[in-house]
Structures are given as C-alpha cells and as structure tokens.
Amino acid sequence: MEFLRHLLVFLHLLGMGMLVAMFFVQRRAGADAPLNKGWLHGSGLQLITGVALVALSPVTHKEYDHVKIAVKLAVLVAIAVLAVLYLNKKRIPSWLAPAMGGLVVVNVGVAVFWA
Numbered sequence: 001m002e003f004l005r006h007l008l009v010f011l012h013l014l015g016m017g018m019l020v021a022m023f024f025v026q027r028r029a030g031a032d033a034p035l036n037k038g039w040l041h042g043s044g045l046q047l048i049t050g051v052a053l054v055a056l057s058p059v060t061h062k063e064y065d066h067v068k069i070a071v072k073l074a075v076l077v078a079i080a081v082l083a084v085l086y087l088n089k090k091r092i093p094s095w096l097a098p099a100m101g102g103l104v105v106v107n108v109g110v111a112v113f114w115a
C-alpha cells in the first residue's frame with residue numbers, strides 16, 4: 001500500500017509540475033492564443049490523485065488534515081472553473097494565466113507550509 005501512496009504522490013507532483021509549466025507555455029503562446037487544454041488536464045490529474053490519496057488513507061494509514069485538504073480542493077476547483085469558463089474562448093484576458101499560475105503556487109504553499 002505504501003507503493004500505491006508513493007505512486008499517487010509521484011503523479012500528484014508531476015501534475016503540479018504540469019500546471020507550473022502551463023503558465024510558461026501560455027506565456028510563450030502569446031496574448032492572442034486560446035487557453036491551453038493542459039490547464040484542464042493538469043487540474044484533473046491533481047483532483048484525481050489528491051482525492052485518491054485522501055480516500056485511501058484508511059489503507060495507507062496516513063492521516064490528513066481535512067481543513068487543509070478542503071482549502072486545497074477549493075483552490076483547485078477555482079483553477080478548474082477558470083479553465084472550463086475560458087477553454088472555448090478565442091482569446092483569454094491577460095490576467096488569466098498569472099491568476100491560475102498564482103493559485104497553483106498558493107496550493108504548493110498550502111501543501112508544504114500547512115503543518
């Protein structure tokens with residue numbers, strides 16, 4: 001079971017890396033580019049792996065702070081909602097990528113600094 005938890009954490013960290021990368025991919029694409037679908041895929045991966053980690057806690061014997069998890073979930077939902085809202089738009093507002101990237105960084109901070 002420890003292997004399963006490690007595998008999920010591994011994918012969770014790759015998902016985080018993907019979301020950070022999306023910020024730079026979006027910048028590279030320029031101001032006229034539509035929203036990259038990677039934002040949706042990365043947040044989907046974070047949601048699935050994060051929820052699976054919490055759901056498996058009885059078998060992995062890991063205890064998680066549920067308030068911390070709720071905050072991470074709320075931040076992730078905000079990212080995913082923004083991704084869904086702007087996915088089919090031809091252009092995206094200039095604040096969108098910094099805001100989504102900032103929310104990703106907020107969740108990394110919550111993950112690491114919330115004891």
Ligand code: HEM
Pocket residue numbers: 005009012013016019046047049050051053054062064069072073076079103104105107108111112
């Ligand atoms: C943008 C979204 C997210 C980012 C960037 C993120 C980032 C991280 C990072 C960096 C860690 C490793 C922290 C450490 O080991 O000290 C972590 C762990 C964890 N995350 Fe997330 N996370 C996100 C969303 C979520 C969501 C939505 C959930 C649950 C619903 C979640 C649940 C967890 C759990 C349970 C762990 C601990 C894994 C363990 O060590 O057993 N995360 N997250």
